[in-house]
Amino acid sequence: MTINGKTTCLEYFSKTSNIEVLTEPVSKWRNVRGHNPLALMYQDPKRWGITLQTYVQLTMLDRHLSSVSAPVRMMERSIFSAKYIFVENLFRSGKMPEVDFAVLSEWFDWITTNISIPVDLIVYLQTSPQTCYERLKQRCREEEKVIPLEYLESIHHLYEDWLIKQTSFPLPAPVLVIPADHDLQNMLHQYEENRDKILAGSCLL
Ligand SMILES: Nc1ncnc2c1ncn2[C@@H]1O[C@H](COP(=O)(O)OP(=O)(O)O)[C@@H](O)[C@H]1O
Ligand SMILES: Nc1ccn([C@H]2C[C@H](O)[C@@H](COP(=O)(O)O)O2)c(=O)n1
Numbered sequence: 178m179t180i181n182g183k184t185t186c187l188e189y190f191s192k193t194s195n196i197e198v199l200t201e202p203v204s205k206w207r208n209v210r211g212h213n214p215l216a217l218m219y220q221d222p223k224r225w226g227i228t229l230q231t232y233v234q235l236t237m238l239d240r241h242l243s244s245v246s247a248p249v250r251m252m253e254r255s256i257f258s259a260k261y262i263f264v265e266n267l268f269r270s271g272k273m274p275e276v277d278f279a280v281l282s283e284w285f286d287w288i289t290t291n292i293s294i295p296v297d298l299i300v301y302l303q304t305s306p307q308t309c310y311e312r313l314k315q316r317c318r319e320e321e322k323v324i325p326l327e328y329l330e331s332i333h334h335l336y337e338d339w340l341i342k343q344t345s346f347p348l349p350a351p352v353l354v355i356p357a358d359h360d361l362q363n364m365l366h367q368y369e370e371n372r373d374k375i376l377a378g379s380c381l382l
Pocket of ligand 1: 179181183185186312357358362364
């Protein structure tokens with residue numbers, strides 16, 4: 178999901194030795210050579226969706242290919258969720274022109290066919306759109322103030338189809354589902370309970 182506690186979870190595990198944590202490169206998406214493609218995408222998705230998602234694809238690929246510095250790597254999101262969820266959502270909602278979707282899909286297919294992107298485990302922090310909406314307001318990131326609940330509902334359905342129903346796109350790894358509508362204390366407890374499974378190597382979505 179989006180805005181559901183991934184960074185908070187990674188911060189928790191980053192305190193464990195032998196784990197390398199790779200957060201999403203959001204700061205790059207908010208500032209590429211002085212431009213803010215994340216803000217532009219929310220302002221006018223039809224015009225700027227392709228711009229943001231092309232850059233997301235590049236920066237996520239860069240994250241996947243960066244050299245490993247610890248026995249376990251935990252990564253926030255992946256090149257797969259970028260394509261199967263966010264690009265798909267822009268296209269299906271009529272906010273990405275067909276030609277933009279086609280070009281981005283060609284890039285994605287080329288990358289995933291020619292470059293090995295191994296993922297051992299997907300950890301799905303399963304949150305309701307309402308919870309994400311509350312956390313969005315709490316975090317109060319300037320670019321995201323325009324996001325309506327309906328947007329989070331669409332993203333949620335795409336995630337559920339992919340990771341729970343498993344009816345939409347191929348899964349690059351098995352899925353561990355952690356219900357994540359709970360308060361922080363409860364979440365930390367769940368992270369501890371799942372620690373061994375998670376440390377088998379994971380990618381948070
Ligand atoms: N379990 C939780 N209960 C309540 N608030 C939370 C919880 N986890 C995270 N938050 C808050 O929600 C907001 C988004 O969390 P964050 O970890 O940045 O999400 P993400 O990385 O998925 O966007 C932050 O303000 C964070 O402090
Ligand atoms: N492919 C993507 C990935 C992320 N976003 C947006 C969604 C959020 O506004 C922001 C960061 O996500 P978070 O870590 O808070 O879940 O980036 C996108 O539009 N496309």
